[in-house]
Amino acid sequence: MYGRTLGSLFEEFTASLMRTQEQRVRPATQQVLAPNVGYFARLAASPDGALATVDAGRDQVTHLTVRESDGSVRFSHSLTQFLPGRRWIATFPTVMSGLSFTADGSFLFLVAADVDSLENYLSRVWQVDARTGEVVKTWEGIEGMGGSVTPDGQAYVFVQVEGDTANLHRLELATGARVPLTRFEGHSSLGPPSVAADGRIVFPQMTEQGWNLALLETDGTVRALTQDAHFNYSPRWVDANRIVFQREHEGRWQAHVLDVAGGEPVRITDAPHLVMDVAPAGNAEVVFLNRDRFDFSLDRAPITPVAPAEAVAQAPAPTPAPSKASAPYQGHTLDILTDEPYSPLERFFLPELRAPYFYALPDPDNGNRPVYYGGLALAGQDRLGFHQYALLAEADSRLRDVSTLSFSYATALTAPWYTGLSVARFVQAGQRDLQASLSTSRTFWTTPVSFNLLALRRDYYATATSPGLRTTLLGPEAAISYFAGESTSYGGTQRGVGLSLGAGVYPLAFDDARPFADLRAEATAFVPGLPLLLRDNLQLTAIARFLPNAPEGLLQVGGIQAGTALSIREGPKSPRDLPELLQPGTSFSEYLRGYEDYALSARSVLIAQARYRYRVIIDYGWTSFFWVLPSFFISQVELEAFGSWARTDLRDNHRAAGGALYLRTTFGQALPLSLFYQYARRFDDGLGDLHLVGVAL
Structure with missing residues (x-):
């Protein structure tokens, strides 16, 4: 519309929704057991009345929580493991499925998705003591999702996925043996099953109309229970004849009850927005996750029809017309356009980026x-995408030469290692650089490991006042980094442990200098901040860097800025002046907070730093910034206090303390941009206060 901005149109649309949309509230029959169980959670109910959730909040890390039938907490444990050799990595509720209790309520079973040493998907079955929260045992190598433990606790039934085919399998808990229960072929999708006391299994199955329920009888036959387009999912047995499940009603998921012997689904809830993970709490009530604004609450409701006249649910929606996308699913034979084998050179010499x-x-x-x-x-x-390359050539009128010429190539044929080669030539006024590196890297679970062979040569041209000079650097490098932690959306990392190691050996260094090495170790710990505050944390960092046999002063400590900043400083300027012979095209440096403007020279350094951060959440944005620019979003303001200490060459101390203020924003939903101010007080080296104002990406 002419004369209107995107922002004003969006505001009018929002106002219109507020005027016309019905404000939904809980019905009187729907009771709250726990008002907030996070912005995402999974739920299971025990026959003895206990309720289990795996939940995560914007201010709370992921917890496994078991409540009594009245909503009081039996226990609530964090699931994160921190030390190397941990039994699992991923713990967020979205990777959990198939939560179910044994009939006596003593154990909780679930399937947790995780990553293996090759970063591939895997799943494992957990057995959790429902009294203490201890993970008693796990079964590895599950390829699929949960799941339901059999009432006798002897087996676990889960969805096994092979390619695009899903089937129900039974895991014998005593022996680990796996027995297929269904033998679907071709494209098939199944949802989490539920096992009855007599061995019958009800499960969701994707059909032409969408998700519908099916019943696996004890003799192996499969019978459809629903055949419509109302998203029938997550069934649980109420008793020997009835199941409760979630089903769409008027655009919202609601709890429904169905007699498996026959009949139509009967709606038993009228939740304001949606019901998820509905489960029976005895024969007269159900419990479920209720969407409450931006979070979930834990609610319960009676198993009674919402309206006596509504014994039959909505009429089935008409079957959608077949489309080309669904043709293979309907049994259509694929049209083979070509059956030629893959060639590594196919499209390789046709650049996807061509940019003069x-x-x-x-x-x-x-x-x-x-x-x-x-x-x-x-x-x-x-x-x-097994082979990738990039070529860049640039010339300028002042040098009358090709100032930049670089080529890089990478391949995934060495998987799980990713290998790359890069060569480059750079020309500037008075010097020329030749650089090459051969690298390979991979990740073990979530721990990256890399190896690199670096070769550098820099030629300084002769001038009227100085002769020409050549300096080189050649040697292998290796690095490994480990981190395990748990975080919240609003509070950042609350607990975490990190360790990184790096080493380099340079047998050819600076021509006239002796070979030297570069050894580095860093340890990081995150702990929660002040009591009663949820959106803060404390980061502690220790760094040790040593360059044995290196030229004096090769290591630079400080003098590195995080972002682009204007500075107001007090004290002398840095005396560091590295000879050209020791500048082959790379630097050996360590960041020291509070010393962004002052570089120290050393051969070794020990650094200890502490940073406290508190976040003020804003979460506000505009669809258009200044009417013509892309969208602009302000996420939060961060207040920091920090202290740093460095000891160079085991003799000189360098200390600083201060604070900082950050404004975290995002442009166009893609470009993070931070505005910051930092103040630092230095206590050594004759330095005074330092003020930094700048921008960081």
Whole structure:
């Protein structure tokens, strides 16, 4: 619309919704057991009345919580493991499925998705003591989702997924043997099953109309229970004849009851927005997760029809017309366009990025004339992405030469290792750089490991006052980094442990210098902040860096800024002046907070840093920034206090303390941008206060 901005249109739309939409409230029969169980959770109910949730909140880390029938908490434990050799990694509720209790309520079973050493998907069955929360035993190698434990506690029935085919399997808990219960073929999708006392199994199955319920009889036959388009899902047995499940009604998921012997679904809830993970609490009530604004509550309701006249649910929606996308699912034979084998060179020489460019900048030596730059960027890959490459060439009018020429290539054929090669030539006024590196890396579980062979050569051209000079650096490098932690959306990392190690050996270094090494270790710990505050944390970091046999002063400590900043400082300037012979095109440096403007020279350093951070959540944005720019979102303001200490060459101390203020924003839903101010007070080296104002990505 002319004369209207996106923001004003969105505001009018919001106001219209507030005027026209019905404000929904809980019915009187729906009671709250726990008002907030996080913004996502999974739920199971025990025959003895206990209720189990795996829940995560914006201010709470993931917990396994078991409540009594009245909603009081029996226990609530964090699921995160921190030390190497941990039994599992992922703990968020979205990776949990198939929560179910044994008939006596003593154990809780579930299936947790996780990653293996190759970063592939795997699942494992957990057996949890429902009295203490201890994970008693796990069964590995499950490929699928939960699941329901049999009432006698002898087996666990889960959904086994192989390719695009899902089937029900039975895991014998005593022996670990797995027995297929269904033998569907082709494309099939199944949801979490539920096992009755007599061995019958009810489960959701994807059909032409959508998710519907089916019953697996004890003799192996499968019978459809629903055949409509109302999203019938998550069934649980109420008794020997009835099941309760979630089903769409007027655009909302509601709890329904169905007699498996025959009849139609009967709606028993009228939740304001949706019902999830509905489960029976005895024969007269159900419990479920109720959507309450941006979070879930734990509610219960009686097993009675919402309206006596509504014995039959909505009429089945008409079957959608077949589409090309669903044709293979309907048994249509695929049309084979080509059956040629894959070739590593297919589309390899057809760059996906072809970008010539040209621009001009003022000449720093003569402001009256510009310097013209022109170049070409090419990038491509083969059809399956196993081989990738990039080429960049740039020339400028001042040097009258190709100032930048670089080529990089990477391949996944060495999987699980990812291997890359890069070579480059850079020309600047007075010097030329030749650089090459061969690297390979992979991740074990969530721990990255990398190896690199680095080769650098820099030539300084001869001038009227100084002769030409060549410096080189050649050697292998290796690094590994481990981290385990738990975090919240609003509070950041609440508890965590990190350890990283790095090493490099350079047998050819600076031509005239002796070979040297570079050894580095870093340990990080996160702990919760002040009592009663949920949106803060404390980070403690210790770093040790040592360059044995290196030239004196090669290691730079400080003098590195995090972002682009304007500074107001007190005290002398840094005396660091590294000879050209020790500048082959890379630097050996460590960041020291509070010393962003002052570089120290050393051969070794020990660093200890502490940072306290508190977040003020804003979560507000505009669809258009200043009417014509992309959307703009302000997420939070962060208040920080920090202290840092460094000891160089085991003799000199360098201390600083201060605070910072960050404004975290996002442009266009894609570009994070932070505005910050930092103040630091330095206690050594004759330095005074430091003020930084800047921008960081």
